[in-house]
Amino acid sequence: MDLATLxxxxxxxxxxxxxxxxxxxxxxxxVVTIRTDVRRSPALHDRRGSPARDPREALALVGxxxxxxxNPEALLPVILRATAEATGATAGRLxxxxxxxxxxGAIPLGVEPLTLELPAAGGRSTLMLLYxxxxxxxxxxxxxxxxxxSQASIALENARLHHVVQVQxxxxxxxxxxxxxxxxxxxxxxxxxxxxxxxxxxxxxxxxDFKRVNDRFGHPVGDELLQEFARALLxxxxxxxxPARLGGEEFAVLLPETPVDGASAVAERLxxxxxxxxxxxKNGHSIHATASxxxxxxxxxxxxxxxxxxxxxxxxxxxxxxxxxxxVAEASAA
Numbered sequence: 001m002d003l004a005t006l007x008x009x010x011x012x013x014x015x016x017x018x019x020x021x022x023x024x025x026x027x028x029x030x031v032v033t034i035r036t037d038v039r040r041s042p043a044l045h046d047r048r049g050s051p052a053r054d055p056r057e058a059l060a061l062v063g064x065x066x067x068x069x070x071n072p073e074a075l076l077p078v079i080l081r082a083t084a085e086a087t088g089a090t091a092g093r094l095x096x097x098x099x100x101x102x103x104x105g106a107i108p109l110g111v112e113p114l115t116l117e118l119p120a121a122g123g124r125s126t127l128m129l130l131y132x133x134x135x136x137x138x139x140x141x142x143x144x145x146x147x148x149x150s151q152a153s154i155a156l157e158n159a160r161l162h163h164v165v166q167v168q169x170x171x172x173x174x175x176x177x178x179x180x181x182x183x184x185x186x187x188x189x190x191x192x193x194x195x196x197x198x199x200x201x202x203x204x205x206x207x208x209d210f211k212r213v214n215d216r217f218g219h220p221v222g223d224e225l226l227q228e229f230a231r232a233l234l235x236x237x238x239x240x241x242x243p244a245r246l247g248g249e250e251f252a253v254l255l256p257e258t259p260v261d262g263a264s265a266v267a268e269r270l271x272x273x274x275x276x277x278x279x280x281x282k283n284g285h286s287i288h289a290t291a292s293x294x295x296x297x298x299x300x301x302x303x304x305x306x307x308x309x310x311x312x313x314x315x316x317x318x319x320x321x322x323x324x325x326x327x328v329a330e331a332s333a334a
């Protein structure tokens with residue numbers, strides 16, 4: 001593993017560690033705060049005169065969901081239900097840009113809701129509407145609803161942050177393709193999942209003479225060229241295929257349930273496209289970029305790293321034999 005790859009992996013591990021730490025800190029803060037609030041406040045009662053749900057139960061429900069999923073869309077309905085039950089509300093709604101995204105209970109006629117805002121970064125916000133009985137919420141219920149909404153905002157922002165961190169940890173920042181770490185995980189998963197009759201194939205691609213582009217036009221133009229190649233790659237593969245940037249000017253595509261002939265056809269179409277079409281036009285200069293390709297099909301019993309090694313050997317053959325061509329790897333016994 002080279003230093004650049006090691007640094008990328010270390011950065012991704014740091015992102016995950018920070019996200020987990022933020023999640024645990026949020027849940028711990030909520031537990032401490034709500035326990036203090038419960039000790040200081042009298043018991044709440046619902047519309048039937050019986051005690052409403054202990055606020056700690058509402059917190060536990062939100063906390064469990066936050067620990068299980070960091071998807072804000074999954075967390076929002078749980079927050080609504082927990083807040084409605086904790087305050088004794090007869091019904092509740094969540095609105096984003098005026099559109100209802102979740103609801104609980106039957107909305108009573110002629111009752112004005114308590115409206116609470118769940119703000120988020122970037123100016124986004126969600127409105128939570130809680131509908132009381134005709135006698136309305138008492139002061140303690142309103143305080144609890146406001147407090148839960150403020151804590152929910154923390155949980156939601158934490159979930160959104162975690163989602164961003166997850167995307168960053170598996171995505172190549174420059175091209176938007178999956179990164180090497182995520183690709184290797186997908187490769188190993190696919191080699192285990194695949195059937196003997198429908199094995200996957202792998203394409204490796206390396207831009208030819210990429211250093212010349214950087215030397216002549218500068219690294220910013222080189223970065224744009226990599227981005228355009230990534231777009232061309234996406235245009236030539238299926239939705240189920242997994243294109244990735246492995247590092248530098250090296251790319252890969254995992255093609256599930258695809259024989260080597262099908263994978264070779266994809267590589268050849270992309271090779272012809274690159275030969276005929278400039279990827280960039282800068283200051284009147286048409287910038288072409290050809291690529292060399294190595295293609296391999298999974299052999300029964302073969303591990304993912306061995307499949308990658310054979311595709312890489314085919315790629316180097318393509319480079320050695322003149323570049324701008326597709327070479328299919330020789331099958332090897334597992």
